[in-house]
Amino acid sequence: MSNDEITRRRLLQLGLALPPLAGLAGYADLLGAPALAATPAIMDADDDPTPALTEGPYFTPESPKRRSILPAGAGGTRLTLSGRVLNTAGRPIANALVDFWQANARGVYDNSGYRFRGHQFTDSRGRYTLFTVVPGLYPGRTKHIHVKVQAPRQPVLTTQLFFPGASGNASDGIFDPDCLVQRWRVSNGRRLATFDFVLDV
Numbered sequence: 016m017s018n019d020e021i022t023r024r025r026l027l028q029l030g031l032a033l034p035p036l037a038g039l040a041g042y043a044d045l046l047g048a049p050a051l052a053a054t055p056a057i058m059d060a061d062d063d064p065t066p067a068l069t070e071g072p073y074f075t076p077e078s079p080k081r082r083s084i085l086p087a088g089a090g091g092t093r094l095t096l097s098g099r100v101l102n103t104a105g106r107p108i109a110n111a112l113v114d115f116w117q118a119n120a121r122g123v124y125d126n127s128g129y130r131f132r133g134h135q136f137t138d139s140r141g142r143y144t145l146f147t148v149v150p151g152l153y154p155g156r157t158k159h160i161h162v163k164v165q166a167p168r169q170p171v172l173t174t175q176l177f178f179p180g181a182s183g184n185a186s187d188g189i190f191d192p193d194c195l196v197q198r199w200r201v202s203n204g205r206r207l208a209t210f211d212f213v214l215d216v
């Protein structure tokens with residue numbers, strides 16, 4: 016039996032079942048053992064590809080091309096999310112597709128139209144900007160924004176973004192701290208945040 020298998024069995028005995036890919040460092044912490052030091056490559060978070068997360072049931076293809084997915088008259092706290100699409104060497108990827116979809120401020124998806132859905136392409140410096148609202152709580156989930164990101168002629172990354180301090184993060188089975196938006200702050204009544212996607216290309 017491998018050490019990993021022993022660790023998993025021990026966790027199951029403790030009632031701490033974790034997903035198989037939760038990471039050995041996490042297991043070591045839970046068991047009170049010293050965590051292995053990360054290699055220099057792993058310590059440089061900018062170079063780690065953004066994790067893929069489940070698409071969920073509500074993606075609609077062929078969304079409108081637009082940077083604002085905020086419908087006229089929509090309620091909610093305005094959110095401007097901006098950032099870049101990079102490769103694992105940290106180089107910006109121009110003309111990358113970034114396709115967002117999310118629930119409105121009340122946690123409801125528009126599955127008959129394209130409210131709170133839209134795609135855009137990064138500029139020559141790999142930048143995108145999204146104008147929207149902070150999504151509401153969809154039953155059973157923490158607050159999140161869905162996104163597909165694709166460098167030209169490369170595979171699609173499907174993932175989700177999360178918000179620091181959201182009450183549902185701890186209990187959400189999909190939540191991944193590597194997908195937390197950064198620089199989460201308020202300015203003039205508007206929420207601002209950044210996120211750089213790193214594609215394994």
Ligand SMILES: [Fe+2]
Pocket residue numbers: 071118153159161
């Ligand atoms: Fe969702």
